[in-house]
Amino acid sequence: MRRVVLCYPEGKHKALTLSYDDGRTADRRLVGIMNRHGIKGTFHINSGLLGTNDRLTKEESLELYAGHEVSAHTVTHPTIARCSKEQLVYEITEDRKQLEQIFGYTVRGMSYPNGSFNRQIKEMLPFLGIEYARVVESTKTFAIPDDWLEWKPSCHHKHDLMGMAETFVGLHKQQYLYLMYVWGHSYEFDTDNNWEVIEQFCEYAGGRDDIWYATNMEIYDYFQAFRQLKFSASQDFVWNPGAGSVWLSVDGRIVEAKGGVQTSLA
Known part of the structure; x- marks a missing residue:
C-alpha cells in the first residue's frame, strides 16, 4: 500500500494566514505591510x-482588500450570545448580503464579534x-482546526509574535502540516504605538518558498477539497471531483491531483 498524505499547494507543509476584525482605517497601513511581503489574510467586516x-x-x-478575503462579523457587532435567535439570523444573514453586494463573491466565513458564541449559535451557522468561524482563544500551536466553526488561532499579535514566528519558520519535519494563524485589530497598533511588531513579523515571515500564504477561506476550502477526493482502494489513482488542485505526497513524491480528472498515483 502506498503512503499517501496531504500537502499544501506545490508540496509545501507550512501555511500562514492573518485575520483582522472590524474594517478600521488602520487596515490601510496593515494591508500595505502585508502586500509588500506577499502575506494574505481575512478581514472580518461589520457591513x-x-x-x-x-x-x-x-x-x-x-x-483595499483586493487579493484578500472579506468575511462576516455581523452587521452591528453585538455580543451575539446575548441575542435572540431572530436577531442572530438578521445580524449574520444581512451582513452576508451586504458584503456580497459590495465584493461580488459568496461570504461563507465569519469571526465572532466580541468573541461571543455558544453551542446553539454554532449549530445554527x-x-x-x-462554514467557518474564528474565535479569540489562542492555541499557541500550529495545529489544523478540528472544529472549523470554533477555529482557534495560533496567537494574537500581542502574544510573543516573533517568538512564534521564529519557531514556525524553523519547522522542518514534513510528516506534519503546520498552520500559523495570527489575529487582532489593526487599530491596536495605533493604540499601542507598536506598528514595528507587525512590520518585523511580515518582513521575517513573508516571501518564503516553503510557506503557503492564504486567506482563511482558501485554507478551509483546501481541506474540504482533500476530503472530497475519491481514492481507489489500492491508492493507485485518485479522482478529484472539485475544480481546484490538491497536492499529495505519494511515498515522498509530490503529485498534483488536478480538478475534474483522475490522477495516477502509481
Whole structure:
C-alpha cells in the first residue's frame, strides 16, 4: 500500500494566514505591510458600520482588500450570545448580503464579534451559510482546526509574535502540516504605538518558498477539497471531483491531483 498524505499547494507543509476584525482605517497601513511581503489574510467586516467613525467606506474597502478575503462579523457587532435567535439570523444573514453586494463573491466565513458564541449559535451557522468561524482563544500551536466553526488561532499579535514566528519558520519535519494563524485589530497598533511588531513579523515571515500564504477561506476550502477526493482502494489513482488542485505526497513524491480528472498515483 502506498503512503499517501496531504500537502499544501506545490508540496509545501507550512501555511500562514492573518485575520483582522472590524474594517478600521488602520487596515490601510496593515494591508500595505502585508502586500509588500506577499502575506494574505481575512478581514472580518461589520457591513452596517462601514463609513462610520474610523471605519472604512464601502468604496475604499472594495479597493483595499483586493487579493484578500472579506468575511462576516455581523452587521452591528453585538455580543451575539446575548441575542435572540431572530436577531442572530438578521445580524449574520444581512451582513452576508451586504458584503456580497459590495465584493461580488459568496461570504461563507465569519469571526465572532466580541468573541461571543455558544453551542446553539454554532449549530445554527451552517443554516445561515457560514462554514467557518474564528474565535479569540489562542492555541499557541500550529495545529489544523478540528472544529472549523470554533477555529482557534495560533496567537494574537500581542502574544510573543516573533517568538512564534521564529519557531514556525524553523519547522522542518514534513510528516506534519503546520498552520500559523495570527489575529487582532489593526487599530491596536495605533493604540499601542507598536506598528514595528507587525512590520518585523511580515518582513521575517513573508516571501518564503516553503510557506503557503492564504486567506482563511482558501485554507478551509483546501481541506474540504482533500476530503472530497475519491481514492481507489489500492491508492493507485485518485479522482478529484472539485475544480481546484490538491497536492499529495505519494511515498515522498509530490503529485498534483488536478480538478475534474483522475490522477495516477502509481
